[in-house]
Amino acid sequence: MRRTPLRRRTPLRPMSAKRRRDSIIYRRLRDLWLRHYHTCASCGAPSSEVHHTAGRGKYYLETMTWLAVCRTCHAYIHAHPAQARSRGWLR
Numbered sequence: 001m002r003r004t005p006l007r008r009r010t011p012l013r014p015m016s017a018k019r020r021r022d023s024i025i026y027r028r029l030r031d032l033w034l035r036h037y038h039t040c041a042s043c044g045a046p047s048s049e050v051h052h053t054a055g056r057g058k059y060y061l062e063t064m065t066w067l068a069v070c071r072t073c074h075a076y077i078h079a080h081p082a083q084a085r086s087r088g089w090l091r
Contacts, residue, residue: 026061037068042077042089045070051077054091065091 015023030050040047047068054065067089069077077084084090 022060029061029063033063033066034068039068040070040073041067042069042073045072049074051089053089 034047034050038047039045047070049069049071051067051069051074052059052065053067054062059065077089081090
């Protein structure tokens with residue numbers, strides 16, 4: 001018996017032209033930024049991700065709100081928000 005994939009009930013919202021432009025800028029800026037901050041701010045391992053301490057909305061391109069982290073620490077930050085706030089990793 002072959003299963004058919006589930007369909008989304010609501011379609012994905014299209015990305016605005018401004019957000020598309022910001023995403024291109026973000027990818028370039030993130031790559032340059034991670035080359036400079038190449039170790040995790042939490043454990044010292046090689047960083048591979050950018051955590052947005054103030055969210056990705058208004059401060060999406062603000063590098064002052066970015067934190068270089070490894071995948072494990074990034075998951076920890078989102079799984080333990082109270083501890084992350086006390087350490088200054090979330091606002």
